[in-house]
Amino acid sequence: MGDFANESIVSNSSGARCHRDTTVTHLVFPVLYTLVFLLGLVLNSLACWAFFHIPSTSTFIIYLKNILVSDFIMTLMLPLKILTDSGLGPWQLKAFVCRFSAVVFYDTMYISIVLLGLIASDRFLKIVRPFGKFWVQNLTSAKILAGLVWLFFLAISLPNMILSNKKATPQSVKKCASLKSQLGLKWHEAVSYICQFIFWTVLILMFVFYTVIAKKVYESYIKTQKKDNKSEKRIKGKVFIIFTVFFLCFAPFHFSRVPYNLSQTSTRMDGRLQNRLFVAKESTLWLAATNVCTDPLIYLFLCKPFVEKVLYRRVKTFRKTVHTSPKTELDTRLSPTES
Incomplete structure (x- = not known):
């Protein structure tokens, strides 16, 4: 589901080998991920305590609770990534990360992406049709939709775990692709395309939703301007926090993956440019991981x-x-x- 781990020496499709500077990945990113882990653990633990005492009385709260579970699982995967990226863990741990925890990490990231999309659609319907009730706006439908999201990503991620069935050795774990069978490699590629499609679809839909919402908020602003109802204006403006969190966390990673994936198949791209694209991809992946810390902003401003x-x-x-x-x-x- 995610990108394969990279060695310090990489080859492009023409066979040219170039050395990769691992200082950033072995030193800088483990520190940055540690900060995300500690902050994410505190914030999500507090959110777990709060939501445990809050009944699921709206579709919004149902989606938020599912996002919280997804974020908490993703947070718990970070120490394994920190240990393997920094080289502190044994090679057996790297094998476990390749086969299981890295898959769960990406799995939960895309679950959050889809759930944020569902929240955006829920906000859209409530603002555009405040007095109407669609079938997706009842509690049972929300629970079914959230459950289907979890089942879908479980279904496409399980083969990624099962088909990483080649024998692990200190050498083979340096690149997760080495643990995958031929079918596993093809499945991984297919899932990568599916996840890219899911992200861009959600992004486009959210853009459409919030364009309409912005129009409605502006019209409401004009109506309430004479009344000077600042409280109401602030409440309506807060709905944009969802799109802001979504775009800032996930868009850079998916933008950077396009040229990065091309660099893996290009026959003419030099090693220096490949390294820059690799660092860009890793930097934006860290930014995507910070979503476990920014989602509590949604709870704080909107719930x-x-x-x-x-x-x-x-x-x-x-x-x-x-x-x-x-x-x-x-x-x-x-x-x-x-x-």
Whole structure:
């Protein structure tokens, strides 16, 4: 599903070999991924606690909970990537990463991509047709759609794990492709194209959705300008946080993969340009991984029950610390049962 691991010496399709500077991948990126892991673990653990106490009363919350599970799994895959990229782990761990955890890493990334697309469509329908109800807007449909997303990516990723069945050795694990059978290589290529298609489809649909939403928000802004309702303007403007997070995290990686994939098959591309494209691809992959830290922004800005639950906990903790008396009006309003 993702790109194969690269050796320090690579060859293009003409057989020309060029040395790859591994300083960035062995030193810089492990540090950057460690920061993402620590921050992602804290934020997603807090989000898990909050959402555990929030009932699934809307399609939006159902999709957010599924994104949270996906992000949490992706976060747990990062230490394995850090150890293997830095060269600190044994070669057997690299074999495990090639066969399983790298597949899960990319799997969860694309699950998040599709779920963010579903959230965008949900916001689109609620803004364009605030009083209408489509079948996709009921809770059962949302749960079925989220379940189908998980099943689809599980179905296409399992062969990637099963068909990485060649014997692992200290030499062969340097390149994950060496562990794949011929059918495994073809399946991997097919899944890469499928995932590219999924991303570009979601991106185009989100662009269309938010173009229409922007038009509606602008029309509403003109209507409310005389009333000077700043609160309402802020609320409507916040819906764009989803597209912003999606585009900043995932678009650079998919833009860079196009020339990078071409560099792997080009007969005339020199090693220096190949190395630059490799660093660009790795840099944007790290940016895609930061999605596990930016998704909580969606919870914070758009999910009122989440904000109320987290804020209520902080108020409660503060009151215990200063030994204040009975519930105040603020406590009552912030109570999760009032969400």
